[in-house]
Amino acid sequence: MTQGSALQKPVDSLGTPPPGPEVAKDAVTLTKGEDGTDTIQVQVVQLDKLMNLAGELVLIRNQVIQHAKGAHQTADFLNLAQRLSLLTSDLQNEVMKTRMQPIGNILNTLRQIVHGTAKDTNRSVDVQIEGADTELDKTLIEALKDPLTHLVQNAMDHGLELPEERKKCGKSATGQLKIQAFHDAGEVVIEIIDDGHGLERAKIGAKAIERGLITAQAFESMSDRDVHHLILVPGYSTTDKVVDGLSYSGGMEVVRRNVEKIGGVVDLISSKGRGTTVRLKIPLTLAIIPALIVRAAGERFAIPQIKLVELVRVEQSEDGSAPCIESLQGQPVFRLRGTLLPLVSLSAILHKEPANTGFAAAAVNNIIVLNVGERQFGLLVDDIEDSIDIVVKPLSNFLKSLNTYAGATVLGDGSIALTLDVPGLAEHVRLAPEDEPTSSAEGATLATEESLNNRSDYILLDIGSLGLYSVPIKQVKRLEELPASSIETAGEQRVVRYGDLILPILKISDKLGLKVNSPSTTQASDQPICVVVVEQNERLFGLEVQRILDIFSTQLPLDKRATDRPGILGSMIVEQQIVGVIDIGAMIGE
Numbered sequence: 001m002t003q004g005s006a007l008q009k010p011v012d013s014l015g016t017p018p019p020g021p022e023v024a025k026d027a028v029t030l031t032k033g034e035d036g037t038d039t040i041q042v043q044v045v046q047l048d049k050l051m052n053l054a055g056e057l058v059l060i061r062n063q064v065i066q067h068a069k070g071a072h073q074t075a076d077f078l079n080l081a082q083r084l085s086l087l088t089s090d091l092q093n094e095v096m097k098t099r100m101q102p103i104g105n106i107l108n109t110l111r112q113i114v115h116g117t118a119k120d121t122n123r124s125v126d127v128q129i130e131g132a133d134t135e136l137d138k139t140l141i142e143a144l145k146d147p148l149t150h151l152v153q154n155a156m157d158h159g160l161e162l163p164e165e166r167k168k169c170g171k172s173a174t175g176q177l178k179i180q181a182f183h184d185a186g187e188v189v190i191e192i193i194d195d196g197h198g199l200e201r202a203k204i205g206a207k208a209i210e211r212g213l214i215t216a217q218a219f220e221s222m223s224d225r226d227v228h229h230l231i232l233v234p235g236y237s238t239t240d241k242v243v244d245g246l247s248y249s250g251g252m253e254v255v256r257r258n259v260e261k262i263g264g265v266v267d268l269i270s271s272k273g274r275g276t277t278v279r280l281k282i283p284l285t286l287a288i289i290p291a292l293i294v295r296a297a298g299e300r301f302a303i304p305q306i307k308l309v310e311l312v313r314v315e316q317s318e319d320g321s322a323p324c325i326e327s328l329q330g331q332p333v334f335r336l337r338g339t340l341l342p343l344v345s346l347s348a349i350l351h352k353e354p355a356n357t358g359f360a361a362a363a364v365n366n367i368i369v370l371n372v373g374e375r376q377f378g379l380l381v382d383d384i385e386d387s388i389d390i391v392v393k394p395l396s397n398f399l400k401s402l403n404t405y406a407g408a409t410v411l412g413d414g415s416i417a418l419t420l421d422v423p424g425l426a427e428h429v430r431l432a433p434e435d436e437p438t439s440s441a442e443g444a445t446l447a448t449e450e451s452l453n454n455r456s457d458y459i460l461l462d463i464g465s466l467g468l469y470s471v472p473i474k475q476v477k478r479l480e481e482l483p484a485s486s487i488e489t490a491g492e493q494r495v496v497r498y499g500d501l502i503l504p505i506l507k508i509s510d511k512l513g514l515k516v517n518s519p520s521t522t523q524a525s526d527q528p529i530c531v532v533v534v535e536q537n538e539r540l541f542g543l544e545v546q547r548i549l550d551i552f553s554t555q556l557p558l559d560k561r562a563t564d565r566p567g568i569l570g571s572m573i574v575e576q577q578i579v580g581v582i583d584i585g586a587m588i589g590e
Contacts, residue, residue, distance in 0.1 A: 303370070
C-alpha cells in the first residue's frame with residue numbers, strides 16, 4: 001500500500017464510495033462572509049433533523065427529572081439531573097436559533113408586490129419597512145407568506161386611494177404604506193399600516209346583511225369596531241385573486257384562519273379617512289414550547305403558556321367572606337377584580353356535555369384564565385401539576401378534526417398528554433367575544449343592547465330560579481298581581497283578560513329553560529301571581545315572575561361575556577350581586 005492510498009476513500013464491493021462524506025458535502029457548504037469570516041451554509045433538512053433530535057433530548061430530560069423525583073432519588077442523581085436539564089436547555093436554545101431567520105426576506109418581497117401593484121393601478125405609494133431584522137422560526141415565516149401577501153394586496157386594492165382622490169381629501173398624492181415587525185412579550189408583532197380612506201361602515205354592513213351574516217336591526221346597534229371585524233367572519237368574502245402568478249382564494253377570513261393555525265391572532269383598527277392598521281401576533285416558534293400541565297377527568301393535558309394569563313385558586317366559604325364561584329343562567333362565572341369571567345369545565349368538554357354543565361361548587365376550584373385575542377375566559381380543571389417545556393407532536397389525520405386539541409406530547413413519566421387548542425376551546429363553548437360580531441341568530445339581542453346600556457333604571461326580579469334578573473323600567477307598563485284562577489288558555493298559550501285586551505302570560509324561567517328552585521314554587525289557585533306587563537311593538541305581554549324585589553339605578557354597561565342563551569342581553573354587578581338583564585324582544589320571539 002502506498003502512502004497516497006491511505007488517504008483514498010474506501011470502496012464497497014461494487015466499487016462505489018460510501019454515501020456519508022458525499023451527503024455531508026452536499027448538506028454543508030463553506031463560504032466566506034462579507035467581513036471575511038468563514039460561514040457554513042446548512043441545508044434546511046439538516047436543521048430540521050437537528051431540531052427533532054433536540055426535541056427528543058428534551059423529552060428524555062423530562063423523563064430523567066421525573067425519575068430523579070421518584071423513589072430512586074439520591075443526591076448525586078439529582079445533581080446529574082439538574083446539570084442535564086441546564087445543558088439541554090442551553091442546547092435547545094442554540095438549536096432553535098439556527099432555525100430563526102430575519103423576517104426581512106418576506107418584507108422585501110412585499111415591497112416588490114406593492115411597487116408592481118402601484119404601477120399597474122397608477123398609484124404612487126411610499127413603502128416603509130421597519131424591523132426587517134426581527135427573527136422568527138423558518139416554519140412560521142413560510143406559513144406567513146400567503147397571509148401577508150393578502151394583507152398588502154388588500155391595502156393596495158381597498159385601502160389606498162388613487163392620487164386624484166387623495167388630493168380631493170387634502171392628502172398627499174403619494175400614499176403611505178408602513179410594514180413593521182417587532183418583538184413583544186415573547187411574540188412577534190407584524191403591523192401593516194396604510195393612510196387610506198379606512199374601512200367604510202355602511203359598505204361592510206350592507207354586504208354582511210346581503211350575505212345573511214347579521215340582520216339590519218343588529219347592524220344599527222353595532223359599534224364601528226364590531227362592524228370592521230365583520231370582514232374577518234367566514235362567508236363575508238368569496239373572491240379569488242392572482243398575485244404574482246399565485247392564487248389566493250377567499251377574503252380576510254382566510255388570513256385569520258391561517259394565522260390562527262400557527263397560534264397567532266389577527267386584529268385590526270380603522271379610522272374613516274385616516275387609514276387602517278392590521279396587526280398580527282405570532283409565537284416565536286411552535287417546535288418546543290413552555291406549557292402548563294393540568295389534570296381533568298383523570299387525564300393530563302398541556303396548555304401553551306403563551307395563552308395563559310394567570311392562575312386563580314378559589315376556596316368556597318360558607319359565610320360568603322371570600323370570593324366564590326356563582327351561577328348566572330346556569331353558567332358558572334367568577335368576579336375577577338370587578339369583571340365577570342365566564343367559566344367552562346374541561347371535564348364537561350371532554351364528556352361532550354354542554355358548557356354550563358359538569359360543574360359543581362367544590363371546596364377548592366382551580367381556574368386557568370386564558371386569552372384569545374382580546375377575550376378572556378376561565379377553564380376549570382381538577383388539578384394543576386407543573387410547568388415544563390414540551391415537544392408538540394402533530395395529531396393523526398383522523399384526529400385533526402377535533403378543534404379542541406392542537407397536538408400531543410410525551411411527559412416525563414412516558415405517558416401521552418394532549419395539547420389543548422385555546423382558540424378551539426373558546427369556539428367549542430361558544431363564548432361570545434367582545435370585539436367580534438355576533439351571528440344573525442343573535443341579531444335581535446344586539447338590536448336593543450346599545451339603548452339598554454344607556455338606561456339606568458331597572459326592576460329587580462326573582463324568577464324562581466337561581467340568580468337575580470332585571471328588566472329596564474322604560475319597557476315596563478305596569479306591575480300586577482293577578483289571581484292564579486284568572487289564567488286561561490288559548491290553545492297552548494296562557495292568557496288573562498286585561499281590560500279590553502287579552503294579555504299573553506309568559507313565564508320567564510320556562511322561556512329561558514331554567515329549572516325552578518323547588519316544586520313549591522308552583523302557585524295555588526287562590527294565590528296571586530306577579531306579572532310584569534311590558535310593551536313591545538305596541539303590543540302588551542305579561543312576564544310571570546315569582547317576586548318583584550326592588551328598583552335600582554346604575555350606569556354600569558352590560559357585560560355579555562357570560563351570556564349563554566337567547567333571552568339574556570348580559571349581566572352587571574349590583575351591590576355585590578350578579579344580575580342578568582332580560583331581552584324582552586327575544587323573550588316574546590320578536
